[in-house]
Amino acid sequence: GQQVMQIPQYQHVQEGEDFTTYCNSSTTLSNIQWYKQRPGGHPVFLIQLVKSGEVKKQKRLTFQFGEAKKNSSLHITATQTTDVGTYFCAGPLGEYGNKLVFGAGTILRVKS
Amino acid sequence: NAGVTQTPKFRILKIGQSMTLQCTQDMNHNYMYWYRQDPGMGLKLIYYSVGAGITDKGEVPNGYNVSRSTTEDFPLRLELAAPSQTSVYFCASSYLTPSTDTQYFGPGTRLTVL
Numbered sequence: 001g002q003q004v005m006q007i008p009q010y011q012h013v014q015e016g017e018d019f020t021t022y023c024n025s026s027t028t029l030s031n032i033q034w035y036k037q038r039p040g041g042h043p044v045f046l047i048q049l050v051k052s053g054e055v056k057k058q059k060r061l062t063f064q065f066g067e068a069k070k071n072s073s074l075h076i077t078a079t080q081t082t083d084v085g086t087y088f089c090a091g092p093l094g095e096y097g098n099k100l101v102f103g104a105g106t107i108l109r110v111k112s
Numbered sequence: 113n114a115g116v117t118q119t120p121k122f123r124i125l126k127i128g129q130s131m132t133l134q135c136t137q138d139m140n141h142n143y144m145y146w147y148r149q150d151p152g153m154g155l156k157l158i159y160y161s162v163g164a165g166i167t168d169k170g171e172v173p174n175g176y177n178v179s180r181s182t183t184e185d186f187p188l189r190l191e192l193a194a195p196s197q198t199s200v201y202f203c204a205s206s207y208l209t210p211s212t213d214t215q216y217f218g219p220g221t222r223l224t225v226l
Contacts, residue, residue: 006183012115024136030211031137033215042202042217043202043215043217044217045215072212088154088155091210092209093210096211097209097211097212098160098162098168098214099143099145099160102147102156104153104154105153
């Protein structure tokens with residue numbers, strides 16, 4: 001079945017360092033979505049990428065969607081303690097795209 | 113708008129007991145979903161609904177049942193609870209399909225089965 005894989009599983013960085021998480025799908029996606037979950041919290045939508053090769057920025061966060069629409073990345077510049085949490089990518093699944101399949105997530109910890 | 117609300121926040125069940133996790137959304141969303149999240153893991157889809165009266169299985173439906181009698185409510189029923197159902201359960205909703213829309217999550221229900 002369709003799978004969405006994320007690496008790394010875990011990353012511990014010093015505050016001010018950069019961070020990148022990568023997402024790969026076994027099939028072409030109509031869109032890729034990114035969510036953030038703070039410790040003890042619930043997933044919160046960050047962004048959706050739709051176009052091949054699309055790049056979007058939100059302040060220190062840069063999101064990319066691959067040309068083949070099968071991979072994506074999230075890059076955080078100069079991490080802050082507020083960036084701590086788990087970052088998930090997700091893509092639509094099934095004939096009608098009625099279901100979202102999530103990657104396992106990348107846990108980010110930031111040392112101050 | 114309250115968004116997506118879930119009750120209870122926490123629950124401890126004994127093996128074999130049953131319970132219903134409640135989920136309500138006030139955004140007039142058509143689509144609703146139930147996920148479970150095991151420690152350090154991603155989200156696994158249990159059941160979803162594309163509208164009132166229509167439900168379908170997700171990736172891990174065994175041991176669960178759902179109903180969708182109204183647009184607002186999407187309860188998840190656990191029959192004969194087992195330790196393997198210890199998890200955090202999230203309800204989510206969206207106006208359109210994941211092909212075009214994003215999901216809004218509730219705060220979650222943390223369930224322990226002993």
